[in-house]
Amino acid sequence: MAVHGSTPVKHCLLSVLVENRSGVLSRVVGLFSARGFNIDSLAVGETADPTVSRITLVARGDERTLEQINKQLNKLIDVIKVQDLTDQAFVDRELMLVKLKTSAKTQETLAELLLKYRLTVVEENTECTIVECAETRENTRKLFNALKAIGIVEMAQTGAVALSKKI
Amino acid sequence: MSKMTGAQAVVEAFTKEGVEYVFGLPGGACLPLFDALYDAKFKVILVRHEQGAVHMAEGYARSTGKPGVVVVTSGPGATNTVTGIADAYMDSIPLVIVTAQVKSFLIGNDAFQEADVTGITRPITKHNYLVKDANDLPRVLKEAFYIATQGRPGPVLIDFPSDVSLATLDFNYPETVALRGFKPTLQGHPGQIKKAARLIAASKRPVIYAGGGVITARASKELIEFVEKTTAPCTTTLMGLGAVPGSHPQFMGMLGMHGTVYANHAVNECDLLIALGARFDDRVTGDVTKFAPCAKVIHVDIDPSAISKNVKVDIPIVGDAKEILQALNKIVGVCDTKEWLESIKRWRKESPLRYRDTGDTFCPQYAIQKLSEILGPDALVATDVGQHQMWAAQYYRVNGPNQFLTSGGLGTMGYGFPSAIGAQFAFPKKTVVCISGDGSIQMNIQEMATAVIHKLPIKLAIINNHYLGMVRQWQETFYNHRYSSSILVGNPDFVKLAEAYGGVGIHVKKREEAAKAIEWSKTIKDRPCVLDFAVRGQENVYPMIPAGRSFNEIIDMA
Numbered sequence: 001m002a003v004h005g006s007t008p009v010k011h012c013l014l015s016v017l018v019e020n021r022s023g024v025l026s027r028v029v030g031l032f033s034a035r036g037f038n039i040d041s042l043a044v045g046e047t048a049d050p051t052v053s054r055i056t057l058v059a060r061g062d063e064r065t066l067e068q069i070n071k072q073l074n075k076l077i078d079v080i081k082v083q084d085l086t087d088q089a090f091v092d093r094e095l096m097l098v099k100l101k102t103s104a105k106t107q108e109t110l111a112e113l114l115l116k117y118r119l120t121v122v123e124e125n126t127e128c129t130i131v132e133c134a135e136t137r138e139n140t141r142k143l144f145n146a147l148k149a150i151g152i153v154e155m156a157q158t159g160a161v162a163l164s165k166k167i
Numbered sequence: 168m169s170k171m172t173g174a175q176a177v178v179e180a181f182t183k184e185g186v187e188y189v190f191g192l193p194g195g196a197c198l199p200l201f202d203a204l205y206d207a208k209f210k211v212i213l214v215r216h217e218q219g220a221v222h223m224a225e226g227y228a229r230s231t232g233k234p235g236v237v238v239v240t241s242g243p244g245a246t247n248t249v250t251g252i253a254d255a256y257m258d259s260i261p262l263v264i265v266t267a268q269v270k271s272f273l274i275g276n277d278a279f280q281e282a283d284v285t286g287i288t289r290p291i292t293k294h295n296y297l298v299k300d301a302n303d304l305p306r307v308l309k310e311a312f313y314i315a316t317q318g319r320p321g322p323v324l325i326d327f328p329s330d331v332s333l334a335t336l337d338f339n340y341p342e343t344v345a346l347r348g349f350k351p352t353l354q355g356h357p358g359q360i361k362k363a364a365r366l367i368a369a370s371k372r373p374v375i376y377a378g379g380g381v382i383t384a385r386a387s388k389e390l391i392e393f394v395e396k397t398t399a400p401c402t403t404t405l406m407g408l409g410a411v412p413g414s415h416p417q418f419m420g421m422l423g424m425h426g427t428v429y430a431n432h433a434v435n436e437c438d439l440l441i442a443l444g445a446r447f448d449d450r451v452t453g454d455v456t457k458f459a460p461c462a463k464v465i466h467v468d469i470d471p472s473a474i475s476k477n478v479k480v481d482i483p484i485v486g487d488a489k490e491i492l493q494a495l496n497k498i499v500g501v502c503d504t505k506e507w508l509e510s511i512k513r514w515r516k517e518s519p520l521r522y523r524d525t526g527d528t529f530c531p532q533y534a535i536q537k538l539s540e541i542l543g544p545d546a547l548v549a550t551d552v553g554q555h556q557m558w559a560a561q562y563y564r565v566n567g568p569n570q571f572l573t574s575g576g577l578g579t580m581g582y583g584f585p586s587a588i589g590a591q592f593a594f595p596k597k598t599v600v601c602i603s604g605d606g607s608i609q610m611n612i613q614e615m616a617t618a619v620i621h622k623l624p625i626k627l628a629i630i631n632n633h634y635l636g637m638v639r640q641w642q643e644t645f646y647n648h649r650y651s652s653s654i655l656v657g658n659p660d661f662v663k664l665a666e667a668y669g670g671v672g673i674h675v676k677k678r679e680e681a682a683k684a685i686e687w688s689k690t691i692k693d694r695p696c697v698l699d700f701a702v703r704g705q706e707n708v709y710p711m712i713p714a715g716r717s718f719n720e721i722i723d724m725a
Binding site: 001002003004018019022023026027030031034064067068071072074075076077078079080 | 285286289290293294297314346347348349440452455456457458459460462464470471472475476477478479480481
């Protein structure tokens, strides 16, 4: 019988509309652990309709796993719609906050990076400088590597949020 | 609209849903609810352990197709239901379980008899609720019954804090539900159905593989019509037993690990496998890459996530088995299966279901054959889990759907006896037999009290071999006869135990005594009756395809 051969592991970006109720996030996350699915990032927030929340999640797996993730999410009663944005035109953003030690070198590097990335300095005092970057995953990764070179004190980062480019 | 308490609202909703029986056991947090149940028009059955309540509700649900209802208290009352809920979830059985909870303002305080029940049951329920506002109760109860029974059925749990049960509300039971995230597909895609019919018409060696979904969809009649119209041979899963009569000439018995040699042989050689309401479980497929190696596959299932989960199929059809079979029956014709049926007939003759009956030992299979002959094909048959379950599946021939009540997915020892009780409540006039083992029966024997109190004439056949038989068989076969913790010494005298509760029983020590004892059990009309069959201990279930292997490695009786 034809079975699912091992296909390459891919990432998928899912935008999931759910009922805005307590316990829903736990159902979604619980599904991933119960069925052994891998989740890379997850971001959740209310939509324009206060009864609906949007969970944007990046998951990883082969073809069969990604298909199952989609179907199992759809099976949850509180899930209203699952949109797979992976092969669609979409915009996505992650928010990253990075704390650096304030120094001449930091200022010099930041001046260069400010030309290349959508980067904002949101706090600057004698001790530390905090920069904010809202970018695609690819660009936040690049920026992260560039900042690593000058020494990161600490950082915080969200998962991706995304919207399809269609109506 | 009328004013009432939360507890009364639950009782009122049960009444509106046509509930006949509630199975449960009270405790502190559900005193208000049991007080309201005191005035209920339906019957409330007091059990002796909450797990028993859930299996009774399952037995009721499996035998009637209607949802089973359970009410228990918070904390341990609720956690005792967990095994039963998981069982119902795996076998897609509609249940509504109301668990009392500590007062809503105490939740999270580690209050007395508190447990995070919605958290615990989230992965084993189709859906669950924690009701914090009594005004939500009518909607939640309406949704719970709807979700439990529609689409692929399953258990729905409502966690019900005791202060909510005392709060008052205006009761207005909704006529409909508004669930934007739950809209099961019932009708199959017409294009897919046409494609399926074309494959069926072209097939020379089709096999119909029917599962529990056919029974859930009440599609037995349509399945039999389909089997007869196409002339295709048919096998069922454990959960599908009874979907076609056991005596039907095209029925090959069960497939899979302990299925018949000829059903498995047919699947191995078929060019088309028509899966109806079945999910390609590992106990059916073994090594999935070698399962039905030459077949194209049509897969009908109401649950889209069941399709392409374990195997890739050629024609998936999402929808209700009854609707899809009705559509197929309109367009399918006779397949050219003459040669194919001849081959299967030959395999059946070469390797029938059999056991070594030398005439001087009491084989467990013989006991089950006699039960089948004497209690007949119309009895409701509940089983526990283990060797006796497989022998019951092989040798007890039931006539119709909703008659073979067994724990298929979860494999819950202790399921059988309470399930038989639930079925006997649903069908007081029918013969109900529970086929159990000496291991399984001790997991819910306390429900003997429930059966005695309600004068239920259940025949409790204990296939008593003084082993955890299936464990012993695997240890014999795969673990070099090292019987680690599988020998049951210290069993009670089950007849005396039944008598202590107010039931009756008989020891059946020799094969010659079996028929007479079963005949005698038929005369007991007002209490449960134990048939303690002292069978040959070291008997194995054959045929057997070892776990994860394929048909080529099938072990038949040597």
